[in-house]
Amino acid sequence: MTRSAKPALIVGACLLAFLLMDHPVLAEAAGTAGQTSSQYPWWLWPVLLLVVTFVMGVAAVLGGVGGGVLFVPIISGFFPFHLDFVRGAGLLVALAGALAAGPGLLKMNLASLRLAMPVALIASTFSIVGAMIGLALPTKYVQIALGVTILGICALMLTAKKSELPDVPRADRLSSVLGIYGVYQEATTGQIIDWKIHRTWQGLLLFVAIGIMAGMFGLGAGWANVPVLNLLMGAPLKISVATSKFLLSITDTSAAWIYMNNGCVIPLIVVPSLVGIMLGSFVGVRLLKVAKPTLVRWVVIGMLAFAGLKALQKGIFG
């Protein structure tokens, strides 16, 4: 893709989001929340959620992001639900996706339980802290912070590099003590890859921040897990992606319980979202063969950028 085409695509995606915003139901609902949403029949909302989250599920797979990171900014920006319920639903959506993928990834030995456990201890503890902070802060501040975070994720997606097999000359002392290493076979080449990690304590420290953000905003944190596991700690890309996906099933569990126990779960919002994202993901996996993932990725970045700006606008101007 040419350099000039990328911004054009982002602008195109933003226009698409504006068109979505122009839909009379969503536009009114996003503007005047409660008064408007109760004017429409109750069944319209779960149906709309199902359709939007289905598209989101397809886009998430093709764009290489988790469903949760799209769900919270887009649904909170364009639907009449309070951010508390969107975050609760977002965590459950990300959790369901991680639970569905986890067993297969563990059995294939792509997700490493040994790598995930020390990381999960830190991330899940701090996602509880994040959830408590998120629920205690006034909504407008959370909305502003969410907008800034989403725009930061866009920047990360635009700039972060990936390394299939990072060079780790020798394992550091902490990872040796913890016995974090493994072997896997690269399916495409048949190559046997011995992997180990380094900079373990620095990585673990970053999971403090990742846990807090995941809990505070109800976002799945794959966007942050993968760069830390892969680029900083030196785990191979496939191990990082798989372990990150599995890790979400633990991190999101702890935060999801905090939201559940505070009453932030409305089944009429959660269940259609969960079904829509999962069905969309199934279709997305099949479309991967024919779609152009790079193009979709730019559309996803554009949608996220718009949703991030929308969150900022809601936080600042109400």
Added chain:
Amino acid sequence: MDELEKSLQARPEQILYANILEKGMLFGLILVLVTYVIYLTGLLKPYIPLQEVPGCWHMSVDKYLDHCQMHAGWAWLGMVGYGDFINFIGIALLAGVTVICFLAIVPVLWRQNDKLYALFALLEAVILGVAASGILGAGGH
């Protein structure tokens, strides 16, 4: 070659964890879908009528609970006779299966003399258990 094949396989505790996670996840998802159908079809009367839900979801959670006269935490257990609250059974199972997975691998790790990871697994189960217990309150908006 046997040694190589062995090293490519997932460790026993990982397989056990995956098996429990798989069964719990499938059971939880089926339960979520079945209870949602019960809710939408009105087989069980909901606590908040379906047509009234859109009038509540724009409120902050504190106002919502107050408006609907509901309690947070595990109070839903006492209300599973209602169509909306029955949905929480499947959702709680999805959110709780990970605790079971960690508790299940503790003895396996202990038998392998991997006491550090057995402790990690136990600690993780405790952390998730504390989050699930509802003893950690959060401030209102």
